Amino acid sequence: MIKLYYDMHIHSCLSPCGDEDMTPNNIANMAAILGQDIIALTDHNTAKNCPAVAKVAESLGLLFVPGMELCTSEEAHIVCLFPDVESALAFSDEVEKNTIKFKNDPEKLGHQIIMDENDEPIGELEHSLLISSMISLDEAPGLARSFGGVAFPAHIDRHSFSVIASLGAFPEDSGYTACEITSMGDVRGFSERYPCIAQMPKLLSSDAHYLDKMNEQYAYVELPERSVECLISALRGEVDAVWNRGVK
Ligand SMILES: [Zn+2]
C-alpha cells in the first residue's frame, strides 16, 4: 500500500467565494509546500479551472484529481471527482445545462475568473456559480459515474449546504459510497449517529477558499496504486484502501 496525503476539496479564484490569490500556481505550490501528495480542485458547479491546475500540479509531481462541488436541487453540496480533465469538463457542461442562468454580480458576490497555467486570466464566467443545479441528490452519483467519476456528500457535519442540513439524515438509499467530514470533524461521532457511513471512506478535506486554509499533512489514504483511477475505485468501494488510520 502507498500512503498518500490528500486535500480533495479546494476552491480556486473561479469560485466567487474563493480568494483571488487561489490561482493555479498558488494552489499547487502551496499543496506541495504543505506536503500533500493528492489534491482535487472542486469549484462550485464548474470544472473550468481544472486544466490549468492540472498542468501546474502535475509539473510539481502531485497527483491531481479534477472535480467540482455540485450544488444539488436540494441545496446540498456534493464533491464530484473524475479520472481526467476531459471527463470533468464534460460533466461541467452537463451541470451548466442543468442550471438556470442567473447573472453573477462580481461586486457583491465575487469574481469568477478562469486562468491558464501561468495564472493569466483567460475569461470570467458570467452566470452565477452559486445557484443550485436541477440535479437531485438521488441523481448525482449515477450522473458522476456516467462520466467515469464518483460523487459523495461534502462537509456532512456543517449546518448549511450539507445533506444532513437539507434532509435531516444521510441519504442512505441514493447510492453514495463515501462522504466528507470537515478537517478535524468528529468522525467517530458521525459514524455512531449515522451507521450507514461507518464502513464508507470518510474524507477529511479543507474546503479551502484561502491559501492559508489548505490542509497540512493530516488526512491520508493508503492505496494499492498511485493513480486517480485507483483512488476513484476506492471511493466507489471497489478497491480496498485505508483512510486516515488512527484519526478519531
Ligand atoms: Zn460546500
Ligand SMILES: [Zn+2]
Ligand atoms: Zn467547498
